[in-house]
Structures are given as structure tokens and as C-alpha cells.
Amino acid sequence: MPNEPSPPRRRGAVRTEALLQVTLDLAAEVGYAGLSIEAIARRAEVGKHTVYRRWPTKAALLLDALQRAWATDLDHRDTGDLRADLRERFLRSSSALTEPPIGPVYRAVIAEAQSDPAARATLHERFLRTVETSTLERVTRAQRAGELRADVDLTFAAEVLCGALYYRHLLTPRPVDEVAIDGLLDMFMAAYGSRSRTRRPDAVGG
Amino acid sequence: MPNEPSPPRRRGAVRTEALLQVTLDLAAEVGYAGLSIEAIARRAEVGKHTVYRRWPTKAALLLDALQRAWATDLDHRDTGDLRADLRERFLRSSSALTEPPIGPVYRAVIAEAQSDPAARATLHERFLRTVETSTLERVTRAQRAGELRADVDLTFAAEVLCGALYYRHLLTPRPVDEVAIDGLLDMFMAAYGSRSRTRRPDAVGG
DNA sequence: CCGTGATCAGCACGTATCGTGCCGTTCGGG
DNA sequence: CCCGAACGGCACGATACGTGCTGATCACGG
Known part of the structure; x- marks a missing residue:
């Protein structure tokens, strides 16, 4: 019995974009208090490594997420x-x-x-x-x-x-x-x- | 063999003052990063209850500590x-x-x-x-x-x-x-x- | 001088996050 | 087609949180 056809595992820049978006979504829903790297990885259905591979620090991740939301302003x-x-x-x-x-x-x-x-x-x-x-x-x-x-x-x-x-x-x-x-x-x-x-x-x- | 004559256990307002002072000392030495309630209790040789009994929140403790250092200003x-x-x-x-x-x-x-x-x-x-x-x-x-x-x-x-x-x-x-x-x-x-x-x-x- | 109750230190617990290590899988370029 | 990079999942030790519990210690009233 095949699992539901799991969505193809995305990589690279696409994943990066997705993670930033998840960060923004999570911030909007649970606020600053819920913004842990663990929570972001869980929400994105992603291993923590996939986050740490891209950003050395929570601050770095948040700054990039902020920039993503900032563009229009x-x-x-x-x-x-x-x-x-x-x-x-x-x-x-x-x-x-x-x-x-x-x-x-x-x-x-x-x-x-x-x-x-x-x-x-x-x-x-x-x-x-x-x-x-x-x-x-x-x-x-x-x-x-x-x-x-x-x-x-x-x-x-x-x-x-x-x-x-x-x-x-x-x-x-x-x-x-x-x-x-x-x-x-x-x-x-x-x-x-x-x-x-x-x-x-x-x-x-x- | 008696232990070293342990200093008399202080209570009440005196303890409160001492805890605020420890918070300031710790802040001066290890900076904001080291300012956990656990660390403060450890440093003061005090049970965590003794801290939580006085301040419901880390923010409340820090605000009182700040006021203690503020007075001269x-x-x-x-x-x-x-x-x-x-x-x-x-x-x-x-x-x-x-x-x-x-x-x-x-x-x-x-x-x-x-x-x-x-x-x-x-x-x-x-x-x-x-x-x-x-x-x-x-x-x-x-x-x-x-x-x-x-x-x-x-x-x-x-x-x-x-x-x-x-x-x-x-x-x-x-x-x-x-x-x-x-x-x-x-x-x-x-x-x-x-x-x-x-x-x-x-x-x-x- | 003694007793009683509040305060205390120490320890433990369960939960959460951190950052890292390992394993087996999946993807994509060569 | 194959190999290596990227990945998901799991586990780990460390730390902090907030809360119990226990037994010692102190302050105060009788």
C-alpha cells in the first residue's frame, strides 16, 4: 500500500523561500513567543538541519524573514x-x-x-x-x-x-x-x- | 565534624535585596545572556522557589533589579x-x-x-x-x-x-x-x- | 524556654529548546 | 545510471522553565 503520493522533496533555494514564508506565517499566528527554530522546522515538515544549514543563528533567519516581508514598504x-x-x-x-x-x-x-x-x-x-x-x-x-x-x-x-x-x-x-x-x-x-x-x-x- | 559555620539563613526583605543585587552582579559579569532565573538562584545559593515566590516573571525580577540600580540617576x-x-x-x-x-x-x-x-x-x-x-x-x-x-x-x-x-x-x-x-x-x-x-x-x- | 508555622535549600520531575550527530532515503547533475 | 549532496527522522546531552516534595531552619507568640 503506497503512502499518499508524498510531494516531491524540494531543495535548495526553493526550500529556503518556503522556510522564510513559514517563519512569517508562524509569526503571524503565534507571535514572537512561538518563533523557535524547532517550531519552524516542525511546521515546515523539515529536519532541523535543513534550517541550520542555511542560517547559523535564529537572528539570521529572522532578519532574512523580515526582509522577505519588508520588500513592499x-x-x-x-x-x-x-x-x-x-x-x-x-x-x-x-x-x-x-x-x-x-x-x-x-x-x-x-x-x-x-x-x-x-x-x-x-x-x-x-x-x-x-x-x-x-x-x-x-x-x-x-x-x-x-x-x-x-x-x-x-x-x-x-x-x-x-x-x-x-x-x-x-x-x-x-x-x-x-x-x-x-x-x-x-x-x-x-x-x-x-x-x-x-x-x-x-x-x-x- | 560540624560543617563550616554556615551563614545564618536570611529571610524576607533582606533576601529580596540580596537577590536583586545578585541579579545586577550577574548582569555585570556575564551580560544579558546569562541572566536566567536558574543562574541567579544558583549564584545566590538559593532555591528557585525563593525567587519565584517573589517575582512571578523574569521580567518582573529584572524590572525590580533595574530600579535598584536606577535610583542614583x-x-x-x-x-x-x-x-x-x-x-x-x-x-x-x-x-x-x-x-x-x-x-x-x-x-x-x-x-x-x-x-x-x-x-x-x-x-x-x-x-x-x-x-x-x-x-x-x-x-x-x-x-x-x-x-x-x-x-x-x-x-x-x-x-x-x-x-x-x-x-x-x-x-x-x-x-x-x-x-x-x-x-x-x-x-x-x-x-x-x-x-x-x-x-x-x-x-x-x- | 518551647512550640508552631512560615520560610527556606535541595532535589526531582516533566516539558521545551538548543545545537549536533547519525542513519537511511531521495533527489539531481554528470 | 550512479554518486554525492541534500534531506527527514531520530536521538543525544545540555540548559532553562515552572512546579512539586522533603526536611531543615528561622521568627514569633505564648
Whole structure:
């Protein structure tokens, strides 16, 4: 009596993709708590070796899974209205971070990163820095368009914008909602907006 | 043959204090990775019950341990110079967060908080919110002294100041050094400083 | 001075995950 | 067609979790 015709055993890159998807599914269903390598292997009907062969660390696996879910999140529009663009950008990022599958996987990566400096560096390099850079590009365009003061380097400003939102999302019970984003943009525009401002370069230099 | 005169078995609050201290010591020596309840009980030469009787959760224990190490950190001066005061305050907080024992315990709490919403809320309520509030009080005094614009609510600004620093410390490989703090204060003063500014209330109100 | 009850240390248990080793099977390229 | 790489399944020792149980130890009231 032949077993049910077992699906052909997949290999290589296909397996890798499947494992990442299982990780995301599992994260969406049971949350960060259930994200063990054992559970992922069980769920994928796969030997643990098949996982360990591909990722040396749970952090590495989670980072790749996060990237898989991340892809859609970086095509932000440029309508010419800086404030509106940033607002939409931050709102969408907030939704992405809140909902599965990105939400749970993100929290798992944050947790891993606390005990693993290498994972922390990778997390920043591959994701947070990407967000900062994307934001910096947008505000730099605005600066060139005259919407922002021309006498400041906006690199740090971009970090503060992102950091304030990540702080609120990850470390406070407060929601990253329109109110929060508008407040943040108020602060940003008050500091760097160019319209009708009496600029005092010495107020920034030191 | 009598054993070495075993030290009298301590109880109650004294034991509690000792356990918190062991947690901090262990965190300083082996870092977050070694902070299991088993390891703490072993190190304290204590049965695991003695730990579980006091704290229902590892998160609860870590939060209390953090508070024990935290105490010294909240007496910030008010010299009348807002910018200098904030600078010193943030520099000291940065040092505290970087060095043992607060550093490792803090990271442990952050990690726990990612899988436990209750721990996350408590973390914010007992520590992060305290920092925000302390900062808010200082900038509000400055506002009343005329150093800052009178037409804005600084609550959110205080959160952004703290959030930017915590973001950098916890989620990036960048150091929270003088350069970062000065950059942040530049932004803050540019947004809310009152000196020689042509204020435009409508730029903030919406 | 003695007794009683709470607290304690030590040990054990069952469950879970980790990372690794081994075995026999299955797949795919040469 | 055949060989080696990839695979699923199982087992292992180690560690941590949270919870029992036992008998010793301490604090307090009588």
C-alpha cells in the first residue's frame, strides 16, 4: 500500500523561500513567543538541519524573514509636498510595524538584537538605516527645493524623525497615530522649515 | 565534624535585596545572556522557589533589579541654562545606559518586553516615562523662564528628545556622544527656542 | 524556654529548546 | 545510471522553565 503520493522533496533555494514564508506565517499566528527554530522546522515538515544549514543563528533567519516581508514598504511617493509625503510615509510604516507579519518578526529581531551585537548591527544596517536614508533623501530634496533651511545637515534630523517613531512604537504603549506624526512633523518643520523664518546660523553652529 | 559555620539563613526583605543585587552582579559579569532565573538562584545559593515566590516573571525580577540600580540617576541639576542642563542630563543617562549594571539589565528588560506587553507597559511606566517627565519638567521651567516659545505644548518634544537618544542607544551601533546630543539639542532649540525668533503660531497649530 | 508555622535549600520531575550527530532515503547533475 | 549532496527522522546531552516534595531552619507568640 503506497503512502499518499508524498510531494516531491524540494531543495535548495526553493526550500529556503518556503522556510522564510513559514517563519512569517508562524509569526503571524503565534507571535514572537512561538518563533523557535524547532517550531519552524516542525511546521515546515523539515529536519532541523535543513534550517541550520542555511542560517547559523535564529537572528539570521529572522532578519532574512523580515526582509522577505519588508520588500513592499520602500516605494514612497514624492508629491512635492514634503509634509504630506512624510506624513503618509510614517503612517504606512507604522501600519506595517503594527500588523503581522512584520510586527511579530520585528519584535523578535529586536529581542535577539539585545543579546547579540552582531544582530543589532545587521538590524540597523539592513532595515533601520534604510529607513533613515530614504527619509534623508526625501528631506534633502525638499531642502534643495527651498522648503527647508539650506544651512543645516539633515542627516541627524532624519535619524531623529525615525527614532522618535520607533521609540514610541517599540518602547511605549502609545500608538504611532496621526496625532503623534503631526506633532513630530510640527517639531521638524519648526526647526528646519525655511518659510518666513529669521534664521540665526549661530543658533545651530554651537 | 560540624560543617563550616554556615551563614545564618536570611529571610524576607533582606533576601529580596540580596537577590536583586545578585541579579545586577550577574548582569555585570556575564551580560544579558546569562541572566536566567536558574543562574541567579544558583549564584545566590538559593532555591528557585525563593525567587519565584517573589517575582512571578523574569521580567518582573529584572524590572525590580533595574530600579535598584536606577535610583542614583534622577537628581539632575537646574543651573538656569537649559541647554547645558539637558546636555549634562543626557550625557549622564547615556553613560548609565552603556555601563554595567544598568546596561545589561536594561537590554534584558527590553528583550523581555518584546514578547510581554505587560512588561512593556511597566517598563515605560516605571522608567521611560519617568525620564520623559523629568525632561518635561525641566523644559517647562525653561518655557516659563522665557527660554522657549510660550505657544507650544512641550510634552511631545520631551518624548522626542528621550526617544531619539534611546533609539540610537538601543537600535543603532552609533554612540550617544556629545556630537549626537549637541545635534539633538540644536534641533530642539531651533524648533522651540524663543530668542530672536519670528514666531508663527500657525506653523505649529496645524 | 518551647512550640508552631512560615520560610527556606535541595532535589526531582516533566516539558521545551538548543545545537549536533547519525542513519537511511531521495533527489539531481554528470 | 550512479554518486554525492541534500534531506527527514531520530536521538543525544545540555540548559532553562515552572512546579512539586522533603526536611531543615528561622521568627514569633505564648
